[in-house]
Amino acid sequence: MSAEPTALTGVYLTLDDGRPAVRFSRTYDHPIDRVWRFVTDPDELAQWFPSRAEIELRPGGAITFSGDPNMPESTGRVLAVAPPRHLSFDWGGDELRFDLEALEEKRTRFTLTHVLAAENTAARNGAGWEVCLAALDAKARGERFEGPHAGATAPWKEIYARYVEAGVPSGAPVPGMD
Template sequence: MPVELTGSYLTLDDGRPAVRFTRTYDRPAARVWRFVTDPDESARWFPSRLEVEPRDGGTVRFSGDPRQADDTGTVLAADEPRHLAFTWGGDELRFDLDAVDARRTRFTLTQVLAEENAAARNGAGWEVCLLALDALARGEDHAGPHSGDAADWRRFYDAYLDAGIPSGAPVPGLDA
């Protein structure tokens, strides 16, 4: 079954590779901000439960991902409810929230990659995670990105490969 890819691969002005996703949610920016910064909210769609100190230099704690060890990152920039950037492993995650109007918010997630060959793997992962966030933003229950088997991720991954997105990074749970 074919899937629609919503992410894009790009090279930033400074030469670093990245994947980017944009959505518009029928929620005010303050509500979308909580999807990212509230630990209980993030656990429902993000690969890990996030505990964020939303201030420059704050700590981000990642826990509960069945495929990754618990870890910490550093907040690089925080401007509630518009922008949050932090380190995640060797990568950088950026969340930009722009009010379309009083009730709608444009959500942009950019993952700046330490390694270009992670683009297809990570792009597929974000597709699965953002399906969960999309459901939550609509007020629907969703069991989260780890709730099913790897079939959805695999379909997205294969589509990214078919699109020529850089690949080859190890896949936790699939590669030895």
């Protein structure tokens, strides 16, 4: 008997300005300041984000991305920051937005919006975020997790296929599959 696959948590959407995006939302049993560290501290990010990210937390600040086996080292720029509620930055031609909302003293909603430069990357990137956010979910529960490039990436191809089957735009090159 095989286990039922978990539901896809990403939503494909078109923003008001016409740009395509995938959006994910999670609720964590942590105060907003703790979740803010998950998304801004380089050592915390390294445990779930696809790249190691060194961030100058100010508008226009530089970000250096390294350590992702599927991307060369690169740089980005902070577009907006409002601690502990919002961080957005450019990343490989796309824009990432992290929004945090305190629901209670020790409960925070985290929303990740990946604004895509190309619509056909939606399924690929959606599947990638499912894997990365599974690592963040484990971290938030206090579980040891080796990060998004460890053994947990095994389900990525299955998740990608499910996004494609769901009609999420696809067709962009996929490292290791093309």
